[in-house]
Amino acid sequence: MRLERVGRRHGLRGPWVLREVGLDLPAATLVRVVGTNGTGKSTLLRLVAGVDAPSEGRVTGRPGRTAYVPERFPVALPFTAADYLVHLGRIQGLGRAAARAGAGEWLERFGAAEHAGTDMAELSKGTSQKIAVAQAFLADPALLVLDEAWTGLDTRARAELDTAVRERRAAGATIVFVDHDPRRLAGASDAVYAVASGRVRQADPAAEPGAGPGAESPAYGTAAPGHRAATPGSGAGAPGSLVRIAVSGGPRPLPAPLPGDPAIAAPGPGDTTTVLTVDAAHSDALLGALLAASWHIHHLTTEGVRV
Numbered sequence: 001m002r003l004e005r006v007g008r009r010h011g012l013r014g015p016w017v018l019r020e021v022g023l024d025l026p027a028a029t030l031v032r033v034v035g036t037n038g039t040g041k042s043t044l045l046r047l048v049a050g051v052d053a054p055s056e057g058r059v060t061g062r063p064g065r066t067a068y069v070p071e072r073f074p075v076a077l078p079f080t081a082a083d084y085l086v087h088l089g090r091i092q093g094l095g096r097a098a099a100r101a102g103a104g105e106w107l108e109r110f111g112a113a114e115h116a117g118t119d120m121a122e123l124s125k126g127t128s129q130k131i132a133v134a135q136a137f138l139a140d141p142a143l144l145v146l147d148e149a150w151t152g153l154d155t156r157a158r159a160e161l162d163t164a165v166r167e168r169r170a171a172g173a174t175i176v177f178v179d180h181d182p183r184r185l186a187g188a189s190d191a192v193y194a195v196a197s198g199r200v201r202q203a204d205p206a207a208e209p210g211a212g213p214g215a216e217s218p219a220y221g222t223a224a225p226g227h228r229a230a231t232p233g234s235g236a237g238a239p240g241s242l243v244r245i246a247v248s249g250g251p252r253p254l255p256a257p258l259p260g261d262p263a264i265a266a267p268g269p270g271d272t273t274t275v276l277t278v279d280a281a282h283s284d285a286l287l288g289a290l291l292a293a294s295w296h297i298h299h300l301t302t303e304g305v306r307v
């Protein structure tokens with residue numbers, strides 16, 4: 001698959017989000033896209049997936065079976081979880097029996113089998129995200145595009161998604177993904193592209209967190225290509241470093257007790273976002289507790305840099 005001098009703008013005279021994008025995306029490759037918020041990462045993934053058409057340039061060689069997990073998944077749909085997956089499987093060319101068998105398999109793998117008969121509108125955010133990722137694997141896609149697909153999943157489901165991604169690459173698929181955690185599939189990418197100022201440039205995969213012999217997975221805040229590195233002693237992963245997690249959960253109280261005893265900044269007037277500040281060593285456990293309680297994670301920051 002190839003993108004040749006691709007650009008995307010909003011409207012006929014709107015601002016350009018991306019310009020002059022040139023990418024080669026061979027089969028059996030894992031491609032990570034990095035960049036700060038608002039730079040056009042999601043736009044690039046939508047172009048790759050075929051959800052958006054380029055305003056200029058062309059996309060060639062896109063596989064017939066393409067699956068896409070958007071950053072925000074629509075949950076108010078008139079289906080049960082299993083029926084929705086069967087419906088998507090049928091759209092993707094599966095027979096009814098194969099679609100139903102695949103739905104059962106992926107619900108089980110992502111830990112959502114008990115919700116097979118639950119209406120989509122009644123699912124928690126975490127379970128809805130499991131359905132979102134399950135639908136992407138039903139028909140063995142040759143192109144898999146994941147826009148922060150791990151966000152909202154519990155620890156088991158995140159690990160299962162890692163495994164499923166590796167399986168698809170081994171089967172010859174091209175996988176393009178964005179994730180806010182720089183440790184996600186660390187060191188596994190065949191290519192890394194950084195998005196900045198409307199342009200996309202190739203970065204050195206060896207600079208990806210976890211790449212190289214004996215490399216260890218870094219903590220939140222360790223710089224991925226396109227991110228500012230944390231300074232020793234103050235960024236995430238260093239002793240005494242802090243991670244800030246912005247969340248919202250509607251009228252429900254925060255779960256208690258919270259791992260790491262975080263400092264909590266309550267929302268101000270007209271705001272619904274709570275900010276929790278915790279030592280980096282406890283950030284994974286705190287995220288797990290928040291996600292298990294169906295709180296929505298907006299973003300994580302270290303030293304004021306959004307990751």
